[in-house]
């Protein structure tokens with residue numbers, strides 16, 4: 165049966181001879197640990213992307229001189245597909261993710277890829293591995309497209325060869341045990357990104373750079389880092405690996421895309437919903453001082469992060485230079501909850517997709 | 528005979544059964560392309576560094592979920608060893624390189640390594656592969672120690688497993704065809720690093736981030752990028768992947784280690800020599816405007832980069848916002864030449880090593 169699945173572009177499919185699905189406990193999914201039977205792969209050499217293939221998920225060989233191990237020339241995306249019913253799986257905003265993927269490629273000197281191949285790869289993978297898409301509410305198939313430099317040369321310059329892969333992984337509900345508002349602290353010495361750097365693209369090095377500050381925040385008892393801008397350590401940029409939003413009075417304020425903030429796909433969804441619902445929406449610089457002032461005068465209603473993993477992540481506490489903001493530490497605010505409900509309803513096909521966000525795949 | 532080489536700590540040596548040295552044309556060495564017969568490897572797991580081994584250079588397997596491909600948690604060093612005579616090879620400043628290696632590890636949440644194992648690995652590799660150390664003046668054995676995250680989990684957090692490898696590669700003379708002063712331009716939109724980020728450590732992502740600006744500088748006809756500080760785009764930080772020095776009057780001015788500049792080992796050597804020779808030495812902020820003013824009033828005598836690859840790299844031209852500084856475009860200045868001669872004389876054992884920079888290995 166599997167052999168009947170064919171791609172609409174020209175992806176050669178080598179189906180697995182033996183599924184590993186029995187190894188997975190769908191009631192205890194750990195994020196990013198188990199990978200579906202198949203993966204997509206396409207290599208770049210001689211100045212062009214070569215033939216795409218889908219084949220069994222598996223290891224590959226690298227040499228110690230592999231460019232990516234030394235110079236970090238790599239980009240990735242993180243997205244999800246949702247079980248609707250026995251006939252349909254919804255991919256969430258694949259075009260927007262692919263647009264960002266290419267944007268990341270341009271900044272990192274990695275050759276761009278076509279949306280045609282991307283969406284065909286996703287559809288074909290989902291069809292082949294439809295049994296890996298978990299069914300319970302809150303669960304999803306996490307999709308990880310990525311490209312890395314694969315030259316074997318120790319020269320600190322852009323590679324001539326690249327490997328593009330897409331792997332998928334069933335993931336459990338982020339809020340299986342209910343919402344848990346996070347506590348944030350601003351890092352004392354560290355910054356995530358600066359305008360002119362790579363903060364606005366999804367490249368490997370951004371994440372490694374954030375591990376130490378994240379660890380220090382944890383040691384101080386906070387869940388995550390609230391990132392301030394690198395130049396003045398004054399304006400709020402992101403939270404952990406999410407975008408951030410503030411509901412002050414009836415206005416949703418989201419830090420504007422200044423060049424060092426990652427343009428989140430969920431961020432765009434939240435902003436679109438807020439506009440649709442008639443809120444004032446401002447994308448602009450917002451300083452940590454402004455947030456403290458709004459807290460003191462009582463107009464700060466909600467703070468929450470947004471990202472593919474959690475959809476929304478309510479913030480219960482913010483610490484900055486010894487001062488503290490305390491919001492609801494038990495449950496999300498009304499607005500964050502409404503965003504969560506609306507976005508997940510659209511993702512699981514429970515509500516009309518008026519924005520054209522989901523890409524249904526017949527399985 | 529090879530089997531007799533044993534390490535002084537506890538490195539297990541698996542010598543190769545067949546040397547690949549006949550594949551190498553020692554008269555046409557391309558940087559970082561051919562690797563010596565042996566490599567060092569040590570893995571970190573269960574919270575400790577495991578048994579170190581030296582084995583034939585070769586490929587290894589990774590899974591598509593390998594942490595380093597996605598999050599860039601990786602550090603490296605770049606250093607050289609020099610052929611002195613049939614009995615001796617000199618490693619240049621291994622302690623200083625190892626100190627920086629550990630400093631990079633700390634910033635990147637990678638477990639530190641001991642100097643004992645490091646130097647033993649280098650000595651053992653050089654003894655095993657002494658025939659790979661090229662003999663001509665200007666040539667060297669390039670040494671690349673590196674550590675990368677090797678967890679197979681798509682979680683954006685520090686890995687629990689790491690792989691530490693050291694590979695070596697014979698390299699030709701950087702100035703085989705004579706010195707060639709470089710031309711520089713300041714990038715319009717891009718920065719290399721910012722205080723609070725990772726610019727002061729040798730981590731993978733810094734290099735990938737610099738590929739696009741380097742490419743743009745080349746397209747405009749310049750050899751390399753002159754990096755300015757990220758906050759004000761005013762103070763000079765580095766040049767390409769080298770540190771930078773200015774001889775203004777009788778003063779050697781080198782940008783101070785502010786937190787976003789890589790502390791170069793060659794930079795330290797240049798500063799030590801300048802002091803030894805009685806120059807005024809200043810490590811401090813130096814703005815691009817100050818350099819232009821010194822050029823206009825005639826006090827700017829020399830500009831040069833410093834790094835392991837080139838030792839010194841004279842700068843012949845600097846372009847910034849349409850204005851140009853033109854220095855000697857044919858040959859290095861007197862001071863840069865003197866640094867080059869002194870450092871290489873010490874490296875090849877032609878001159879007394881008064882600073883204790885070289886670590887001789889009996890082969």
Ligand SMILES: Cc1ncc(COP(=O)(O)O)c(C=O)c1O
Nearest residue numbers: 405406407426428429430471472
């Ligand atoms: C640094 C960073 N910011 C923000 C986001 C949120 O982006 P998205 O909503 O597209 O998942 C992510 C996660 O993908 C991220 O890594």
Ligand SMILES: Cc1ncc(COP(=O)(O)O)c(C=O)c1O
Nearest residue numbers: 768769770789791792793834835
């Ligand atoms: C960014 C950067 N700056 C400066 C240097 C010079 O350092 P070193 O003299 O230790 O080679 C290097 C090269 O190693 C580098 O990569």
